[in-house]
Amino acid sequence: MPASHRSKLDRWVQRGFWIFSALPTLLALLILAALWIKSQPILLSHPLKTLLFGSAWKPQKGEFGFLPFISGTIWVTVVALVIAVPICILTALYLSEYTSARTQRLIKPLLDLLAAIPSVVYGVWGVLIIVPWVQNSLAPLLGRWGSILPILTTTNPTGYSVLAGGIVLAVMIAPFIVSIAYEVLQTIPFGLRQASLALGATRWQTIKYAVIPKASTGIFASIVLGCSRALGETMAVLMVVGNVPQIPRSIFDAAYPLPALIANNYGEMMSIPLYDAALMTASLLLLGMVLVLNIFSILALRHVLREKT
Amino acid sequence: MSEIIPHLETQNLNAYYGSTQALEDVSIVIPRNQITMIIGPSGCGKTTLLKCLNRFIELEENARIEGKVLLDGENIYSPSVDVTEVRKKSGLLAQRPYPLPMSIFDNVAYGIRIHRLHSRGQLHQAVQHYLQVAGLWEEVKDRLHAPASQLSIGQQQRLCLARGLAVEPEIILGDEPTSALDPISAQHIEKRLIELKQRYTIVLVSHILRQARRLADYVIFMYMGRVVEAGPAHQVFNNPQHERTRAYLSGEF
Numbered sequence: 320m321p322a323s324h325r326s327k328l329d330r331w332v333q334r335g336f337w338i339f340s341a342l343p344t345l346l347a348l349l350i351l352a353a354l355w356i357k358s359q360p361i362l363l364s365h366p367l368k369t370l371l372f373g374s375a376w377k378p379q380k381g382e383f384g385f386l387p388f389i390s391g392t393i394w395v396t397v398v399a400l401v402i403a404v405p406i407c408i409l410t411a412l413y414l415s416e417y418t419s420a421r422t423q424r425l426i427k428p429l430l431d432l433l434a435a436i437p438s439v440v441y442g443v444w445g446v447l448i449i450v451p452w453v454q455n456s457l458a459p460l461l462g463r464w465g466s467i468l469p470i471l472t473t474t475n476p477t478g479y480s481v482l483a484g485g486i487v488l489a490v491m492i493a494p495f496i497v498s499i500a501y502e503v504l505q506t507i508p509f510g511l512r513q514a515s516l517a518l519g520a521t522r523w524q525t526i527k528y529a530v531i532p533k534a535s536t537g538i539f540a541s542i543v544l545g546c547s548r549a550l551g552e553t554m555a556v557l558m559v560v561g562n563v564p565q566i567p568r569s570i571f572d573a574a575y576p577l578p579a580l581i582a583n584n585y586g587e588m589m590s591i592p593l594y595d596a597a598l599m600t601a602s603l604l605l606l607g608m609v610l611v612l613n614i615f616s617i618l619a620l621r622h623v624l625r626e627k628t
Numbered sequence: 629m630s631e632i633i634p635h636l637e638t639q640n641l642n643a644y645y646g647s648t649q650a651l652e653d654v655s656i657v658i659p660r661n662q663i664t665m666i667i668g669p670s671g672c673g674k675t676t677l678l679k680c681l682n683r684f685i686e687l688e689e690n691a692r693i694e695g696k697v698l699l700d701g702e703n704i705y706s707p708s709v710d711v712t713e714v715r716k717k718s719g720l721l722a723q724r725p726y727p728l729p730m731s732i733f734d735n736v737a738y739g740i741r742i743h744r745l746h747s748r749g750q751l752h753q754a755v756q757h758y759l760q761v762a763g764l765w766e767e768v769k770d771r772l773h774a775p776a777s778q779l780s781i782g783q784q785q786r787l788c789l790a791r792g793l794a795v796e797p798e799i800i801l802g803d804e805p806t807s808a809l810d811p812i813s814a815q816h817i818e819k820r821l822i823e824l825k826q827r828y829t830i831v832l833v834s835h836i837l838r839q840a841r842r843l844a845d846y847v848i849f850m851y852m853g854r855v856v857e858a859g860p861a862h863q864v865f866n867n868p869q870h871e872r873t874r875a876y877l878s879g880e881f
């Protein structure tokens with residue numbers, strides 16, 4: 320093949336790849352644009368401040384305050400992370416640093432299997448097990464401290480609550496966080512551990528001073544990824560969280576996260592003016608939250624990386 | 629010829645990875661305050677032998693050993709011995725340097741801190757001292773708190789030397805510690821090691837015969853998991869007793 324022909328082909332291949340890799344980005348931008356356009360009716364007729372910080376949700380009266388949904392999303396996500404992150408990181412550390420290669424080969428596929436369970440299954444499990452558990456055991460147990468710690472107040476007699484949603488969500492995102500954190504730990508060269516052990520450090524000192532600092536960026540990334548998933552998770556949370564449009568004050572209160580709002584109401588109640596625009600705005604908000612999280616995490620990662628090298 | 633004072637000693641040492649035997653009935657002495665060089669063709673068990681000397685062999689998933697390794701007459705594998713104490717007594721220079729993810733200063737201070745060897749006030753002085761011994765001080769004294777990963781590979785290897793010396797070991801183990809370095813950096817390390825043998829017992833693995841001739845006081849020649857010949861360097865190099873040693877030294881394999 321003549322050289323000019325080859326370089327021409329090369330150029331075309333390059334262009335082809337460029338288009339393919341640009342496609343997902345384009346798609347995301349298109350979705351963003353569509354949501355933006357569809358949200359216009361409500362964005363133009365209501366001040367942004369009352370949309371974001373208003374807590375009145377009365378579609379029939381034309382009042383659309385998204386704060387209950389935004390705070391519901393944040394509450395459930397934070398509770399899930401608080402439960403999942405410490406356990407997951409310790410699990411990943413244990414798996415990577417203390418178990419034999421054979422055990423690791425056994426457990427890793429199990430984690431991937433857990434990650435593949437459909438979210439409805441988790442939802443059903445939540446309704447059957449977690450909600451009653453919260454209602455009958457956790458609420459009476461922890462509620463006693465309600466007078467000292469307001470986030471433990473129990474005014475909601477059902478188990479459908481932020482806590483139930485957080486627990487179910489924690490269990491759902493756990494395999495991801497463990498799996499990614501484990502992979503990150505596996506990339507740390509054995510020589511680094513040896514360097515510390517050779518100095519007479521114990522295994523735990525080695526983990527604390529050599530392995531974790533080296534892996535911190537990646538571990539952080541695993542948490543952010545878990546967080547992104549938690550933010551968008553719909554089905555399982557929707558089934559156990561109560562779906563009451565209020566700003567939760569306690570982990571035992573019901574909540575109504577954004578994805579649940581969208582999933583529960585889309586296609587219904589469309590006769591109410593501006594309702595579909597409101598749901599589009601909810602999607603936009605959700606997307607915005609995920610974007611802000613990702614941008615924040617990229618900046619943080621960059622900061623950590625710069626500090627280290 | 630002067631009497632050999634053993635510092636380390638192995639007795640009937642066998643090592644296995646799964647079902648393959650890597651060391652077979654190895655009984656050697658390692659003289660105090662000398663440079664002992666372990667030489668032999670690739671795969672003959674040099675690294676394995678070195679790993680037995682600081683119990684690193686235990687970190688290998690499928691490894692198993694039999695026999696004894698005596699440090700000053702005490703078996704380091706006896707159940708009553710604390711493995712961190714064994715490792716503290718020997719500094720390890722790996723084939724390529726692995727600086728810990730912290731500053732230059734903290735790398736050297738690491739061992740001092742975990743073993744509480746110096747008070748806080750003396751720490752800086754101690755770090756400076758070991759960096760000087762490793763011949764790195766002049767190059768890093770203005771950036772002690774920069775990440776150690778910023779150093780060149782050769783500097784990192786000297787940092788690892790300083791870091792190892794800071795735990796006040798008696799023995800320095802090196803598995804081809806200059807093989808990843810440029811010639812100048814390698815020379816740096818060699819020079820330090822020669823200075824250090826006044827105070828430390830040094831055991832090195834080397835592939836390079838010329839390096840072995842330059843540095844060795846005592847030589848252990850291995851072949852297929854066995855020690856073929858061991859003795860003072862001049863004797864092994866100039867008057868090898870075994871045919872195989874002679875063949876190896878003349879570059880036949």
Ligand SMILES: Nc1ncnc2c1ncn2[C@@H]1O[C@H](COP(=O)(O)OP(=O)(O)OP(=O)(O)O)[C@@H](O)[C@H]1O
Pocket residue numbers: 645646648649650669670671672673674675676677688835
């Ligand atoms: N982790 C391991 N698992 C299984 N076999 C191993 C392992 N490490 C080493 N071996 C085997 O043990 C034997 C001795 O290996 P060792 O690394 O001690 O040789 P060496 O003399 O250091 O070689 P080189 O000069 O190439 O570094 C070799 O046959 C090697 O294949």
Ligand SMILES: [Mg+2]
Pocket residue numbers: 674675676803
């Ligand atoms: Mg080797």
